[in-house]
Amino acid sequence: MSFKGTPQNQVDRDFFQRELDSFLPDRIYDAHCHLWRESCVAWAIPGGPPDVGLSEYRALIDQIHTGRPTNALFIPFSASMQDENLSAANAWVGEHTAPDPANRGIFFIKPQDDPEWVRQQVQQLGLHGLKCYHTMSGVDPTWEADIQAYLPEALIKVADEEGWVITLHMVKSRSVADPANIACIKHYCQTYPNMTLILAHSARGFQPSHNLEGLPHLVGLDNLYFDTSANCEPIAHQSIMRIIGHDKLMYGSDLPVSHLRGRSLSAGDSFLWLYEQSPVWGEKHTRIDPVLAGLEHLRSLKWACWSERLTDNQIEDIFWNNAARLLNV
Numbered sequence: 001m002s003f004k005g006t007p008q009n010q011v012d013r014d015f016f017q018r019e020l021d022s023f024l025p026d027r028i029y030d031a032h033c034h035l036w037r038e039s040c041v042a043w044a045i046p047g048g049p050p051d052v053g054l055s056e057y058r059a060l061i062d063q064i065h066t067g068r069p070t071n072a073l074f075i076p077f078s079a080s081m082q083d084e085n086l087s088a089a090n091a092w093v094g095e096h097t098a099p100d101p102a103n104r105g106i107f108f109i110k111p112q113d114d115p116e117w118v119r120q121q122v123q124q125l126g127l128h129g130l131k132c133y134h135t136m137s138g139v140d141p142t143w144e145a146d147i148q149a150y151l152p153e154a155l156i157k158v159a160d161e162e163g164w165v166i167t168l169h170m171v172k173s174r175s176v177a178d179p180a181n182i183a184c185i186k187h188y189c190q191t192y193p194n195m196t197l198i199l200a201h202s203a204r205g206f207q208p209s210h211n212l213e214g215l216p217h218l219v220g221l222d223n224l225y226f227d228t229s230a231n232c233e234p235i236a237h238q239s240i241m242r243i244i245g246h247d248k249l250m251y252g253s254d255l256p257v258s259h260l261r262g263r264s265l266s267a268g269d270s271f272l273w274l275y276e277q278s279p280v281w282g283e284k285h286t287r288i289d290p291v292l293a294g295l296e297h298l299r300s301l302k303w304a305c306w307s308e309r310l311t312d313n314q315i316e317d318i319f320w321n322n323a324a325r326l327l328n329v
Contacts, residue, residue: 007047007259008063011289016066020295023302025316028065029323030072032167032200032229032252033057035096040078040089045259053096054103057255064258064294071102073252073327075131075167078108086110094125104128104327106167110136111150115158122164128327129165129196130155143171147184160192165326167227169200173270176203176214189221196326198225200252205236206264206271215243225326228318229254232263232296233271237304246314250323251301258294 035057036043038050049056061070074097076089090107097105106129107122118130132151139145147170159166170185172178176199189197203226205211212235218224226240229252240249261276274280274290281288305315323329 007045008292012063012291012295013066015291015295019299020302021066023305023315024065024068024298025312025319026068027320028068028070028251029320029327029329030061030070030253030255031198031250031323032227033061033072033074033255033258034077035074035093036077036256037088037092040080040085040092042079043256045256048259051092052256053092054099057096060259061253061255064253064255064292064298071100071329072104073128073165073167073323074103074105076106076108077133081110081136090121090125090127094127098126102329104329106131106165108133109151109155111138111152111155113155115154118155119158119162122162129167130159131167133169134171144173145171146180147188153188156188156192156195159195161194163194165196165198165225167198167200170204174214175205175207175210176218177210178214182214182217185218185224186221189224193223196223196225198227198250200227200229201254202226202228202231202233202236202240202249204231205239206231206233207266207269208233208235208239209266209269211236211239211243215239219244224248225250225322227252228297228301230257230264230293230297232293232300233266234300234303234307237301238308241304241308241310246308246310247317247322249318250326251319253294253297255294258292258297260293261290263290263293263296 036052074093076093078085078089093105097103105127107127108131134142134145134150137145137149139149170181225248227250262274
């Protein structure tokens with residue numbers, strides 16, 4: 001993953017006051033965000049710290065949440081499959097999860113990992129589940145990998161035995177509408193009811209039509225949850241609220257993606273990202289100042305909650321209660 005973020009500016013602060021301050025609840029559980037060591041990743045936030053642990057996370061996320069106390073499910077990341085980098089990334093998350101008993105962390109796996117070794121590592125680090133990623137699949141291109149190629153059933157079985165959560169960023173061009181993805185998710189959730197599968201990025205519904213097509217096939221899976229991370233399309237979130245239920249949806253910032261400037265945008269049967277450097281911000285009659293993607297993401301959630309006529313209590317569910325209940329906070 002390559003990444004070039006930008007710090008908060010006055011445009012962001014004005015946007016927050018105008019669009020979000022009256023919407024966000026008083027406390028937030030961030031169910032998808034990253035901590036990292038500079039040596040393990042290929043990104044940086046200009047002007048930000050090279051290594052991001054608990055205190056750095058709190059300072060950075062306050063640029064998105066502005067004064068709201070925040071706890072989190074921390075996710076490690078490594079740009080490399082080298083064991084030393086993965087070990088360092090996982091140890092870093094364990095170290096910075098431990099000081100606050102309301103925080104949780106998960107363990108970055110490779111599909112080749114021995115399940116018993118994974119069990120021991122997660123327990124030793126005091127973590128609460130697993131994180132898989134398609135770049136570890138060995139499939140070319142990785143964006144078309146089957147879920148089983150980077151999240152094998154043997155590791156699902158361990159998660160079931162331990163009652164862990166698993167955060168899954170599924171791939172394939174049609175995401176949750178892909179028949180192979182649907183079949184795998186149903187098999188894992190039905191066969192292993194004691195683990196919880198979290199579909200990241202609102203089921204990777206950056207093209208919301210995929211959610212509208214695929215989610216009806218996943219109704220009734222009690223151990224299937226979703227985090228909203230970095231998805232800027234309101235209907236992606238609405239589809240989960242309406243088809244599955246708002247009580248299975250959890251907010252996630254996806255720091256450091258939250259500190260990109262721009263947004264995701266559905267197009268055709270896919271999606272794209274508009275970045276600060278994309279040549280689209282000065283077209284026609286006006287100049288648009290792009291804001292942090294984390295703020296665009298929060299506005300998409302506001303619009304989704306408004307469209308679905310959620311109550312204040314239901315909005316608090318998405319921003320705190322659902323994650324707190326799932327993670328035993």
